[in-house]
Amino acid sequence: MPKGSESGSDSLLQERYGNRAGSRRRDRVLIITVAAVLALSGLAWLIFASPLSEKAGLSSKDLGSRELDQFTVEISWSVSVDPGTAVSCALQAQNESHGIVGWKVVDLPPSESRTNQYSETVRTVQTAVTGLIYRCWLT
DSSP: HHHHHHHHHHHHHHHHHHHHHHHHHHHHHHHHHHHHHHHHHHHHHHHHHOOOOOOOEEEEEEEEEEEEETTTTEEEEEEEEEEOEEEEEEEEEEEEOOOOOEEEEEOOOSSSSSSEEEEEEESSSSSSSEEEEEEEOOO
């Protein structure tokens, strides 16, 4: 094969598949960009979700409920929050169709311990079969 035809085929290959040197540079820039985005996303998650923090915020747990009479249910729950933090919780009583038949918002004063248990009665408009925490929030 003549030497001129080899450079012609190289030229055709570069035209068809691109210049490999430029492609390597593009690949490197793409990899660095993806790595930077992943690193920044991980850092943002560590800052805002704070999974490394012991105090991970507020959590609540249903402990149970019992029907006191046809129109009253007692709800028991626990709340874990940093000591000295006031919390409010919304409680709901449900009938057998899971319709809400009673609702009460309870303000809990700051406490010196992280986890505390509470009980509260909720008046209902029908017979309730269960009582639950709807949500708790910092106040």
